[in-house]
Amino acid sequence: MDANQNNDPTKKTYHKRATGKALETVEKHSQDHELKLFGSCFCPFVQRVWISLEMKGLDYQYIEVDPYKKPQQLLEVNPRGLVPALRHGDWGCYESTVLMEYLEDLQMGEALLPSVPKLRAHSRLWSDHVNRHIVPGFYRYLQAQDEKSQIEHGEELKEQISKLVDAADKSGPFFLGSKMTFVDVQMAPWVVRLRKVLHPYRGWPDPDPTSRWAAWVDAIEQDHAVRATTSTDALYIDSYERYFVRV
Ligand SMILES: N[C@@H](CCC(=O)N[C@@H](CS)C(=O)NCC(=O)O)C(=O)O
Known part of the structure; x- marks a missing residue:
């Protein structure tokens, strides 16, 4: 290793x-x-x-x-x-x-931000939510060592993810609809790490299979660019091991 x-x-x-x-x-x-x-x-x-x-x-x-x-x-x-x-x-x-x-x-290759100004602003607003609330929430949860703060930060992370899901296109599977765009890419590395890191280290639950969130997670995990930039599970397990306190 x-x-x-x-x-x-x-x-x-x-x-x-x-x-x-x-x-x-x-x-x-x-x-x-x-x-x-x-x-x-x-x-x-x-x-x-x-x-x-x-x-x-x-x-x-x-x-x-x-x-x-x-x-x-x-x-x-x-x-x-x-x-x-x-x-x-x-x-x-x-x-x-x-x-x-x-x-x-650079306007080269596929655009990830939509062309409609209101949708661009909507994407930037929710990308800001990912950076301001979901990413720090992920680390607070991972770093929480005692059971009480793990429960508290786990709930906080779920709440911030729910706000993002509520703002997403209703049929999805991605944030703006059928195509993966800017907000999905902003979120994707942490979606990958929910299953690969928070699940084993913090007991993060698999999504309810009938939920909008499950469809989103699935679409992100299956995306070719996400897969092409994701290592094998052991790399993530090892990388986050220093936070590990068995729950
Ligand atoms: N806000 C930065 C965060 C980048 C970041 O924290 N990178 C970590 C690796 S995941 C790093 O370079 N850490 C080195 C250090 O802390 O000295 C971004 O969005 O690019």
């Missing part, structure tokens, strides 16, 4: 190489290219940008970096040394949502 296994925070448990379908995608995109994604295989913020690149069918180079060691090529693009970071020619930028918007603004 290519992971560090101990409790020293400077030697966190994380993989340095994608596995499964994500590794196949890394290998397909190993050639030098002016558009470079600096990523780490375990990182959900990277996966958002990676899914966008795959959905758009753009040519790009994927460069695996260790954000805890912060190599110079990453620091040159993002002085804070976080992934994802994107270099395009001699210019670079970072922050996953900003990078997804940059890829939209």
